[in-house]
Amino acid sequence: xxxxxxxxxxxxxxxxxxxxxxxxxxxxxxxxxxxxxxxxxxxxxxxxxxxxxxxxxxxxxxxxxxxxxxxxxxxxxxxxxxxxxxxxxxxxxxxxxxxxxxxxxxxxxxxxxxxxxxxxxxxxxxxxxxxxxxxxxxxxxxxxxxxxxxxxxxxxxxxxxxxxxxxxxxxxxxxxxxxxxxxxxxxxxxxxxxxxxxxxxxxxxxxxxxxxxxxxxxxxxxxxxxxxxxxxxxxxxxxxxxxxxxxxxxxxxxxxxxxxxxxxxxxxxxxxxxxxxxxxxxxx
Amino acid sequence: xxxxxxxxxxxxxxxxxxxxxxxxxxxxxxxxxxxxxxxxxxxxxxxxxxxxxxxxxxxxxxxxxxxxxxxxxxxxxxxxxxxxxxxxxxxxxxxxxxxxxxxxxxxxxxxxxxxxxxxxxxxxxxxxxxxxxxxxxxxxxxxxxxxxxxxxxxxxxxxxxxxxxxxxxxxxxxxxxxxxxxxxxxxxxxxxxxxxxxxxxxxxxxxxxxxxxxxxxxxxxxxxxxxxxxxxxxxxxxxxxxxxxxxxxxxxxxxxxxxxxxxxxxxxxxxxxxxxxxxxxxxxxxxxxxxxxxxxxxxxxxxxxxxxx
Numbered sequence: 321x322x323x324x325x326x327x328x329x330x331x332x333x334x335x336x337x338x339x340x341x342x343x344x345x346x347x348x349x350x351x352x353x354x355x356x357x358x359x360x361x362x363x364x365x366x367x368x369x370x371x372x373x374x375x376x377x378x379x380x381x382x383x384x385x386x387x388x389x390x391x392x393x394x395x396x397x398x399x400x401x402x403x404x405x406x407x408x409x410x411x412x413x414x415x416x417x418x419x420x421x422x423x424x425x426x427x428x429x430x431x432x433x434x435x436x437x438x439x440x441x442x443x444x445x446x447x448x449x450x451x452x453x454x455x456x457x458x459x460x461x462x463x464x465x466x467x468x469x470x471x472x473x474x475x476x477x478x479x480x481x482x483x484x485x486x487x488x489x490x491x492x493x494x495x496x497x498x499x500x501x502x503x504x505x506x507x508x509x510x511x512x513x514x515x516x517x518x519x520x521x522x523x524x525x526x527x528x529x530x531x532x533x534x535x536x537x538x539x540x541x542x543x544x545x546x547x548x549x550x551x552x553x554x555x556x557x558x559x560x561x562x563x564x565x566x567x568x569x570x571x572x573x574x575x576x577x578x579x580x581x582x583x584x585x586x587x588x589x590x591x592x593x594x595x596x597x598x599x600x601x602x603x604x
Numbered sequence: 605x606x607x608x609x610x611x612x613x614x615x616x617x618x619x620x621x622x623x624x625x626x627x628x629x630x631x632x633x634x635x636x637x638x639x640x641x642x643x644x645x646x647x648x649x650x651x652x653x654x655x656x657x658x659x660x661x662x663x664x665x666x667x668x669x670x671x672x673x674x675x676x677x678x679x680x681x682x683x684x685x686x687x688x689x690x691x692x693x694x695x696x697x698x699x700x701x702x703x704x705x706x707x708x709x710x711x712x713x714x715x716x717x718x719x720x721x722x723x724x725x726x727x728x729x730x731x732x733x734x735x736x737x738x739x740x741x742x743x744x745x746x747x748x749x750x751x752x753x754x755x756x757x758x759x760x761x762x763x764x765x766x767x768x769x770x771x772x773x774x775x776x777x778x779x780x781x782x783x784x785x786x787x788x789x790x791x792x793x794x795x796x797x798x799x800x801x802x803x804x805x806x807x808x809x810x811x812x813x814x815x816x817x818x819x820x821x822x823x824x825x826x827x828x829x830x831x832x833x834x835x836x837x838x839x840x841x842x843x844x845x846x847x848x849x850x851x852x853x854x855x856x857x858x859x860x861x862x863x864x865x866x867x868x869x870x871x872x873x874x875x876x877x878x879x880x881x882x883x884x885x886x887x888x889x890x891x892x893x894x895x896x897x898x899x900x901x902x903x904x905x906x907x908x909x910x911x912x913x
Contacts, residue, residue: 333678334710346704350693429691433752436656437708438681596675599659601620602689 336446339439343447344454351417351448351455360416364463367404371470378474392477397468398552401490405464406543406550410494411523413456414501419515421448421506421591426600435600442592449506449588456498461491486551493549500542500580503587510594538569545571545579610635610760610791611655616664618650618815625650627815628664633793637786639802640795642812648795649688651812652764655793656685669760681709684753688764688795690745694738698729698748701737702755709756723755724748728777742769742895747778754785761785763794767801771893772878772885779804798898800835800874834858835874837898839881840866842891850890854880866895 334342351357374396391399422445425431434444468487472480501523508522509515530537531544538544548570571579609632618625626647642648653659654666657673657680665672671679693701702720703713711719724733727747732740737748746769753761763782767775782805786792796802802809811819841847844867851857856873871877885893 333681334708338710339708342704342707345707346693350695353695429687429689430693432658432685432687432689432691433705434708435658436680436683436685437705438677438679438710439708440677601659 333438336440336443339443340447340450343434343439343444344450345447347448347451348454351451352458356416356420357455357459360413361459363412364409364459367400367409367467368463368470370400370404371467374474375470383475391475393472393474394477394483394552396474397471397483400467400471401464401552402550405460405490405494406497406546407528409460409463410497410546411501411527411542413460413498414505415516415519415523417452417456418449418502418505419509419519421445421452422510422595422600423515426602429602431600432602441595445506445510445591445595446588449502449591452502452506453495453499456502457495460494460498464490464494489549489551493546496549496580497542497546500546500583500587503584503591504542507587507591507594510591510598539579542580542583545576545583548573548576608635609633611666611668611793613651613655613666614664616651616654616661616666618647618654618659618662624815626654629815629817630664631810631817631820633791633810634808635789635791636808637782637792637794637806639806639809640793640812641797641799641802641809642795643797646797646812647815648797648812649764650815652685652762652793652795656680656683656762681756682759684756684758684761686749686753686761686763686766688768690742690769692737692745692748695736697734697736698724698740698744698751699733702748702752705752706755711756719755719757720751723751726754726781727751743771743774746770747774750778758790760791760793763792765795765797767796767798769895769897772882772896775801775896776882800878803875834870834872835877835898837869837871837874837877837881837896838863838866839869839893840895841893846890847884847893850884 422431425434425444431444435441465487468483468490469480472478472483504522505515505519508519512518527541527543530541570576611631611633613629613631616629617627629647629651640648640651650659654661655668655673657668657676660674667673668679669682673679696704699717699720702723703716706719706723707713707716721730721733724730727750729744729747729751732744737745740748746766750763750766753763766782767778770778779801782792782794786806792805794802794805799809808821809819810817839847844862844865848860848862848867851860851867851869854871854877856871856876857869858872859870861868869877881893881896884890
């Protein structure tokens, strides 16, 4: 192969996936070491602090499930997965990172460098979406693992070994949740001027509100499909059980998985279409 | 459109809501170096963003290297763009950044690294290639931006205010470099609000103001008009007082004042003043000169005069 042929080969325009992979490489480090990641790492550390407090409480004499009527460690862990991770941290991570995938580049005025390269614009959002996914998985899942090992041994409930398969399911479920929320908010971020506000209203206002309301509106939420994948034995006759009643209406597993796949696919497609067609006017 | 033109616009307009960015512009940019001269807000950046495919024309058409640019990313392989804004991935080194960007042009890792190294060498940043961009001076940041624009050996290079904030020596080197690229057969469109900068690179000038092209070609009259107006130069330097003492001996210096870490000079002979300043910076006798800029009020005054006339 001649030098000219090699040069021509090297200069061939990269396809969508290759371009997305290269945007991913460019974006991951920026995302991991951003101020946003530091802030959200602190937020994600909240459940760990709570778990440590519970362990300290036990060490100082508090007896968990002394007569099988109180919550065991496994039950507390399950409640934390529901209330802290599924209901709060996953949507919040999705909102803060997802809405910023394009908005940050526009605000920082670095989008110019990506949009003047011979790649499809949609590759930018796809590459950044996967960087988001890796970044949030690296932030969130270690927190779940630490909480699991701190909380599950409390009281006389199921052992760590018995609960371990549940941990793996939880990790997969949370990763899937991050994927679905990320895709939705990537679209919101690409489409709207103030995506963070809209994202927060969607995740912390709209979703909880329609989930407890009867009717079909709940199908327009990510949480509706995600909650099927949460598998925990919950305490009976406890305040936690009452709280969790609101999540009782769940679709079948297959519907949930298809629903989440559709959300990811549709969210990314819409985000890609938006980025391809929209002008981003940088403030002078 | 002439067969040779690298950029051709027909009745090109762009508006942002009620604000007009470009107004019915028809022009052809020939191969070689062309200067786009106009005050801030004249429409230079809007025109450059349209011709690099970042903005869509509201009306009219534009072709770049014979093809429409909006929604045509394949064409970007033939264009290099150095934007005006001072925006970077600050935590990356210059080499990492330029390599990452040229990978997006389809080069493999090894080739991308080699090209990035060569581009940094061209802009004389090899010594700082492994430093974080966040630690670069203003002039270095301008140069690394230029490196990412030329790294893939494009046919057309678009430079938006490339000399802004550079010190006199780097400014002189950069002007020489741009002229060299032109001699090597590259087409270059370079914008500025300072005629003396543009003139030092090319005689082919497009004059733009309020979204309209006022004149094209070799504009001696404008040059004469600008010469009648005093020109202000802002110089950020280590030893401002020594510099001011030196400037007071120059006949062409009409006034000077001090600002924080800088001296602001008003001169009646800008080309002579810039030449002396560059020689002074090169000698290093009066300490380091960090940055030289010129507010665009000089040119604005000339344009106001032109529009009234």
